[in-house]
Amino acid sequence: MKIGIVGYGRMGRLIREICLERGHTVPLVVDPNLQQAPHRSALADDLARANLNSVECVIDFSLPEAVLGNIEKYAENKTPAVIGTTGWEDKRDAVQTLIDQSGSSLLYGSNFSVGANIFFAMTARLAELINHFPQYDMLMHEFHHRHKKDSPSGTALTAAEHILQNLERKNEIQRETLQRSIEPQELHVTATRGGDIPGLHMVLADSSEDTLELRHTARNRRGFALGAVLAAEWLHGKQGFFSFDEYFAEALR
Ligand SMILES: NC(=O)c1ccc[n+]([C@@H]2O[C@H](COP(=O)([O-])OP(=O)(O)OC[C@H]3O[C@@H](n4cnc5c(N)ncnc54)[C@H](O)[C@@H]3O)[C@@H](O)[C@H]2O)c1
Structure with a gap:
């Protein structure tokens, strides 16, 4: 072509x-x-x-x-x-x-990236499972290189949409630094910028007993x-x- x-x-x-x-x-x-x-x-x-x-x-x-x-x-x-x-x-x-x-x-x-799309599918499945277990909260964080213009990344927002679609108790993305506690229906999606990191995304499901973590790390x-x-x-x-x-x-x- x-x-x-x-x-x-x-x-x-x-x-x-x-x-x-x-x-x-x-x-x-x-x-x-x-x-x-x-x-x-x-x-x-x-x-x-x-x-x-x-x-x-x-x-x-x-x-x-x-x-x-x-x-x-x-x-x-x-x-x-x-x-x-x-x-x-x-x-x-x-x-x-x-x-x-x-x-x-x-x-x-x-x-x-194919790996990131597998990560989206796993994020959706994790949220679906967590739906049945109220003791877990879900959250996201991502890191990118210092030149990146948008924040949080489009990838983080896509993964967050997969969570919102599958986890009934969350219905809005909260992307700001909070000077208050997070509301149960809010999904906190945060970002750090620096270095030359091509992209690192983490989805956490956290309870007082343990943490489940999905992570996609782009190597280049x-x-x-x-x-x-x-x-x-x-x-x-x-x-x-x-x-x-x-x-x-x-x-x-
Ligand atoms: N979808 C993905 O998988 C994926 C992966 C990596 C980056 N990105 C996105 O791709 C974009 C570019 O990333 P990058 O790291 O190559 O950035 P970059 O800053 O290295 O390159 C962007 C280029 O666009 C040029 N540009 C500015 N205005 C333009 C215009 N009007 N027409 C044509 N070119 C113009 C700039 O001069 C620059 O050379 C960003 O939005 C980034 O978030 C997406």
Whole structure:
């Protein structure tokens, strides 16, 4: 496939490598801050100047403040898009409407690593079990590198949604530092930023007797990049609004 990469930072560079390893071409790279283009001819400094018709799909790992404007351009142009950029989760419904109305296709995911998606499935199952045992409370914490813009991470929020869907006694995410005790219906989801940590997520079920702990530790960013390219291959020829969960559920069959 001819794949365009939007956002040529830590993730975009890896995605280009994996596209080439898997036999795709990358005729377009879009990034306003790019110093060194992989091929000068493939470079555009913004999407308005980019030739989206030169690609069959784009993979967007840019920034939260840029991604919604980018998605409008993909929809206008009916360019299939894989969105890895996080930090826009509260606009999900509006984006789905835009994609459905435009007849385009888009797949998004807060975490494209296969291991993280196994972690989501285990989190859902743990919450389902804990539902039967009132002595346990559930909570989440995550760590990421010092450059990360959004907090808590999209991955943490996705795992938290799995808890809310399966644990009847929790119905809201509390992401602030609390100067009071936590209410029973609140799920505390907290974050620490520093170093170069590619992502560490922990889900705890805690009682006065013991602690159950699920942990996903990303070792590097390649797992995310590979998942994004696999998702682009899966999206080819499809129309509509998809999440990585749907790709993953199909992969499990
Ligand atoms: N879904 C996942 O599995 C996953 C995994 C890792 C990171 N992420 C997310 O991907 C995004 C990028 O992460 P990163 O670590 O590569 O960040 P990064 O800061 O290294 O790279 C982002 C790049 O986007 C560029 N950019 C800014 N505005 C742009 C625009 N309008 N159009 C195109 N490019 C633009 C920046 O110049 C920068 O080079 C973040 O939102 C991060 O949370 C998602």
